[in-house]
Amino acid sequence: MAEPALHRTPLHALHLSLGAKMVAFAGYDMPVQYAAGIMAEHLHTRAKAGLFDVSHMGQARLEGGEAAAALESLVPGDIKGLAVGRMRYTLLTNAQGGILDDLMVTQAGDHLALIVNAGRKHQDFAHLERHLAGKARLTRLADRALLALQGPLAAAVLARLAPSAAGLPFMSGTALALDGIDCFVTRSGYTGEDGFEISLPAAAAERLARRLLREPEVLPIGLGARDSLRLEAGLCLYGHDIDETTTVIEADLAWTIQKRRRAEGGFPGVDIVLRELASGARRRRVGIQPEGRAPAREGTQITAADGAPVGRITSGGFGPTADGPIAMGYLDSAHAALGTPLKLIVRGTLRPARIVPMPFVPHRYYRG
Amino acid sequence: MSTVKYTRDHEWVRVEDDLAVVGITDYAQTQLGDVVYVELPEAGRRIEQGKEVAVVESVKAASEVYAPISGEVVAVNAALSGEPGKVNADPMGGGWFLKLRIADAKQLEGLMDEADYAAFVEGLH
Numbered sequence: 001m002a003e004p005a006l007h008r009t010p011l012h013a014l015h016l017s018l019g020a021k022m023v024a025f026a027g028y029d030m031p032v033q034y035a036a037g038i039m040a041e042h043l044h045t046r047a048k049a050g051l052f053d054v055s056h057m058g059q060a061r062l063e064g065g066e067a068a069a070a071l072e073s074l075v076p077g078d079i080k081g082l083a084v085g086r087m088r089y090t091l092l093t094n095a096q097g098g099i100l101d102d103l104m105v106t107q108a109g110d111h112l113a114l115i116v117n118a119g120r121k122h123q124d125f126a127h128l129e130r131h132l133a134g135k136a137r138l139t140r141l142a143d144r145a146l147l148a149l150q151g152p153l154a155a156a157v158l159a160r161l162a163p164s165a166a167g168l169p170f171m172s173g174t175a176l177a178l179d180g181i182d183c184f185v186t187r188s189g190y191t192g193e194d195g196f197e198i199s200l201p202a203a204a205a206e207r208l209a210r211r212l213l214r215e216p217e218v219l220p221i222g223l224g225a226r227d228s229l230r231l232e233a234g235l236c237l238y239g240h241d242i243d244e245t246t247t248v249i250e251a252d253l254a255w256t257i258q259k260r261r262r263a264e265g266g267f268p269g270v271d272i273v274l275r276e277l278a279s280g281a282r283r284r285r286v287g288i289q290p291e292g293r294a295p296a297r298e299g300t301q302i303t304a305a306d307g308a309p310v311g312r313i314t315s316g317g318f319g320p321t322a323d324g325p326i327a328m329g330y331l332d333s334a335h336a337a338l339g340t341p342l343k344l345i346v347r348g349t350l351r352p353a354r355i356v357p358m359p360f361v362p363h364r365y366y367r368g
Numbered sequence: 369m370s371t372v373k374y375t376r377d378h379e380w381v382r383v384e385d386d387l388a389v390v391g392i393t394d395y396a397q398t399q400l401g402d403v404v405y406v407e408l409p410e411a412g413r414r415i416e417q418g419k420e421v422a423v424v425e426s427v428k429a430a431s432e433v434y435a436p437i438s439g440e441v442v443a444v445n446a447a448l449s450g451e452p453g454k455v456n457a458d459p460m461g462g463g464w465f466l467k468l469r470i471a472d473a474k475q476l477e478g479l480m481d482e483a484d485y486a487a488f489v490e491g492l493h
Binding site for chain 2: 032033037038039040042224225227228293294295297317318320325347
């Protein structure tokens, strides 16, 4: 049987012309790496600036006078309290306190701008339409591309196209013309570095991408390095570190529930989430540092020092900047304290590891 | 001149007297990307042709390395534990994995020579 045809982003031809190695991801034919390779692309992003095509992600606008209040019925984040231009990371929850998706919400003034995961966008948008019908109007922005420019020199690069970009506060967004293209730019990302995400018309995406790649600091970066960068930053990958069965508290994402929402509730799964917030969850997402050099991959079983099974790794690999194996996973709460020694079952061999704080590499967000 | 043979799994084996030096090919290291860890067997282990004898890990994934022929492991490349990048930099030389005492030299006849392997790799594109 033939494989279903993969979708292509507006930058597909550019990826091929840059010599990308392409893989299927969330139904899209995406660059996993370019000629430089994952290690070099990762290190380059931490040293200078990397350009990522994240056009596969879902973009939508939510409109209506009560859009923020309506969205709050589906997420535990404080959306009503977002000032114009501010953005927030939040979660679509289910009645069990599990996570349907994680997303970015920006208060754009006359609408909320939403960015959701590629692999979840159709479900997310259907979920939003079903539950917000009559209260807010969702418009899918399928004709827009999304670029991420990440790294310590990202601001200097973008300022050459629009000087005001350099002063944009972390976790905020604004309309900005870049090379004559009307863009919506946020200071955010998925690498732990300073950087921007740029939403723009699909038809102009290749032109802006080529323009940014002409800057000497900028290299194209594939999904391979995107994954190792976000793992070092301790950020969750949906479908791996969080899903419908992991509650907000188990996932250690209580920080996404602002004070007013804790007091007022009003989101799916609130009873379970607030109970776990008060008295603890059965298990918890933690950072795990394997001893030695051998990476422990997703699915690796974790045991206590005495050999009893206590958890499982949900993301694991090698951190190029951390210069060693790093992982995150879920552990029974009794074994989830920082510093707890563990064993990882890697190819039948018990390997020592311990619980460590995340991120593995310090965040370097722009703080003005 | 020593003989080098190749497998369809992209291992190479170079015969030196009654020993066989084993590694992965340049094509394999290119496909894997930057090698960050190599798990090697202990000396003395007997391994059968086609069975997993080592594991090579890149940033992204772990891949098995299979024994091109049967034999007893008599040495492993200890330098790879500190410098796994040798597998990328010099896959046919300093990036060798292990040495086997050859159990059955006839098995070598079933492997590809350099020209056959080059054609095989060409066919993968």
